[in-house]
Structure formats: C-alpha cells, structure tokens
Amino acid sequence: MNVLLLAANRQSFSNVEAIGLNLKQELPDLNLYFLNTQELYKQYYALDHQITPLQISLKKKTTSSFYLSGWLGKIRMVLATRSAIKKTPNIFDVVIAGDLGVLEYLAISSIQRDSQVYFIQDAILLWKEKRDLKKKIRHVLYGFKSRFSKCDLLFCSGEVTRKNLISSGAEPTRTFAVGIPRFDEVKYSSKKPKGSYTLLVIGEAYSWHGLSELEEKQNAFFEFIDEWGRNNDVNILVRKHPRDFNEYDYKSIQFIDGTKESLQESIAKCNVTLSYALPSTVMFEIVKDRIPVLYIKDKDVDYRKMECNEIFFDLFYWIDDYNSLNFSHIQKALEFRYKEKNIEQFISVQDSSHNIINKIINDIASRNE
Secondary structure (H helix, E strand, C coil): CEEEEEECCHHHHHHHHHHHHHHHHHCCCCEEEEEEHHHHHCCCCCCCCCEEEECCCCCCCCCCCHHHCCHHHHHHHHHHHHHHHHCCCCCCCEEEECCCCHHHHHHHHHHCCCCEEEEECCCCCCCCCCCCHHHHHHHHHCCCCCCCCCCCEEEECCHHHHHHHHHCCCCHHHEEECCCHHHCCCCCCCCCCCCCCEEEEECCCCHHHCCHHHHHHHHHHHHHHHHHHHHCCCEEEEEECCCCCCCCCCCCCEEEECCCCCHHHHHCCCCEEEEECCCCHHHHHHHHCCCCEEEECCCCCCHHHCCCHHHHCCCCEEECCHHHCCHHHHHHHHHCCCCHHHHCCCCCCCCHHHHHHHHHHHHHHHHHC
8 A cells, every 4th residue: 555645844744754654553564655845945854764755856946835936936836746746656545644735735636546635734723714815716726626625534633623624615524623643742841941031932934924914023022022031131042933934133032943953842941932923833732731831912813703712811821912021921821720621622632643543544444345
C-alpha cells in the first residue's frame, strides 16, 4: 500500500508524519511518501528514513504564500505541484493531508482514482469562513463543490472547529473532534526560571496571510513591550512564527526562531506566555497544559462573532489594552485557573493519534471487504 503524506507547513507536517509513522507500525508493508508544497517557500524538513520525499522544483523560490502571489506565480506553483505528482510512478492508495488549500486540492485531484483521503485540520477555527471574492474564486477551482468533497474522513481539534468545518461544507458524519496529533507527546516543564521575570510573546505571521493592518499592530506592540520590559526589569522573548520572514531590530527583545527551537524549549524559559489580538492554536495548547497565559484583546476584533465566545475568556487571564499592562497582571496570570470542561470545546485532551489511526484502519478495512 502506498500512502502520500501531504502538507504545506511545519505544523501540519508534524501531524501527518506522526500519523503516517504510527500507521506503518500497524501496517509494516505500507510505503510512505511526502509531498511538501511548502518547499516552494524555502521551508524544508528532516524526514524520517521511512519516508520518501517527492520534490517540487521551481527555479525561483518565494517567501509569499500561494494566495498572495500574482497570477503568473500561482500558475507556476500549480504546474510545479502537478509535475511532482506525475513524476512518481506510484499510484497512491491513501492520502493523508495536513492542509487542504488550492495546491493540495489540485495534487489530490491529480492522483485520486480510488484513493482514500484523510484530512487533519491543524488550526483551531474560531470564526466561520467568510465568503469573500477570493473564496468564491477558489470555489470555482474546487469544481463548485466544498474543498472537503474529496475527503473520506476529517479530523480536527475540538467541537468548536468541527462546527466551523461543517458550516464550510464538511460532512458531519465524517468529521471527528479528536485533538491535534503534534501535541500528543508534548510535555511542558513546570520548572520556571529564577530571578527576574521572563515573558514569552507568541508571534504571528500576519504578513504571510496578507493581514497588513494586524502586522502593523503587532509591530507597534513589539515596540511597546520592548520599552515596557526595560522599564519593569522583565526579560522579553518573542517566538517568531515559522512563516514570519521579517527581520526585527529592538533593543531588548530576544527573538526566537520557531524553526530552530521547539515550543517546549521556549516555554521552559518563561514565567508567563503572552498573546495579543488573534488567538493562536499554540495558545490553546499552552493553556491546556496549565501554562500561565496573559491574553491581550484588540479593540478592533469583534469577539462576539467567535464560536463559543461566552467561554473563550474563561480560559486565561486577559486585559483589554496592552497600554494598561502592569506587573500585577503578570501575577494574576500566574494565579489564574480555568475550568477544564471549557478547554475541551476547543482542543480535546484525548490521545488524538490513537483515535485517528483506529478510524483510518477501520475505514480502509471496510473498503477492502
């Protein structure tokens, strides 16, 4: 049996790799292949020796996402992805996708005959998908169907994300809230640094998504927290998102390359993690493992439209505006305790890899009967 692992970023790669290698333990004759659409953006991964890479070749690499590239750039990426699929002589029996955008959808379309397709949604989806012009154009590329139409089973973090996937076209009976595989084995140290306090800011890649206004706000926040840290004798670390290609120059902020240091290592260096504006999937994982989080709201974000907004702010200590930040907020974040039943709505605490593997094996078996 030939299995194609398909992913477009480091986080989703971790998910499909974990599932692929666990699946191979159950089915030793299985052959694993990996197509990295992120290779277009100078992102590479060290593969397990049991996984064969498929190469996407472009003479010119880019640091822009597919969706922000011009039409010529988009066409080059599509052709390069299809070429990578056609160069392999293998027919794939199973596709395990960690992303499902245009490139991944076209890759699956290029190989799908009787292939079974399983999709693992990495990000926690808090808002319903908007039907803007770009989404309508993609809908045409998907053949006027949901992008999930080719998926046999879909897996996601929790019920909040499951509801939003279903509202975007996922089949309810084939969509399961099971957690996120890449977090299954993550254990955070309860030991905290001694001496002066250290804050870890979780950075976002807003420019990657074309969110220039939010990028400007994040830069303004970096300027504020840089000065605030110096004035309050607090060490400031910023963990850069793997897709943040910006260069920063601040007097006292230490930037951490998210591609070179694990989240566990970053967390071990701080007393409190700090998140601003839009919540990230990493933030929920940190909260789940009872690591203190201070969340700073953005006045321009309409949190009322967020799924389960009534329990969202019960998960961590938060303030309305970073300009009001003071040392007492750090202390209160350290003392804050959330209700465990609330976090389950966003990210399941069960062993997601085990559940996903069982469902995939059962689905494969049912097709072969």
